[in-house]
Amino acid sequence: MSDVTGLKVAILVTDGFEEVELTEPRKALDAAGAETSVVSPKDDQVRAWRFTEWGDSVPVDIPLSEARAEEFSALLLPGGVLNPDALRMDVKAVAFVKAFFKDGKPVAAICHGPWTLINAGAVQGRRLTSWPSLEVDLRNAGADWVDQETVLDQRLLTSRKPDDIPAFTRELISLLSKVRAQGQDAFA
Secondary structure: OOOOOOOEEEEEOOOOEEHHHHHHHHHHHHHOOOEEEEEEOOOOEEEEEEOOEEEEEEEOOEEHHHOOHHHOOEEEEOOOOHHHHHHOOOHHHHHHHHHHHHOOOOEEEEOOOHHHHHHOOOOOOOEEOOOHHHHHHHHHOOOEEOOOOEEEEOOEEEEOOHHHHHHHHHHHHHHHHHHHHOOOOOOO
16 A cells, blocks of 8 residues: 655646646645645746646645755656746756755656756656657756656656656655655655
């Protein structure tokens, strides 16, 4: 049985995140007992992208300026094109992502989410997947890119696209449960 009750998961996004890449993993994490928080450089709400048009807005739980990585057990990076492209150019967002890797915490990224990982210096020597158009970017940054539904490299979980979300969320909950079982969630 996967036990993620009480683990705090930051979901880092800004305008243009792919809606299902936030809402579906968040639903699964919340249902499994995790505590999820939307963290954003924006203070009030962020607007989703729904495949080919603007989607719903989601309230920001914690502005990035007030978020501290040490208060979370894991990080989720939804994709969409606009979202990670903006986040990777935001110094505070990149520093927030780097802190999770520095502390050895689980990080999960889907679709275009790994773009932000490149700027955080977190892909070199790692095996991962993403939306296919990021393959060259990730290889150029030193990653071993593969075309698979999900890839787990140490505590970095990546996935390709919205169709992979069910497998991605199962793997994410399993990863968090294993980290908890190993007693390495004292930072939760």
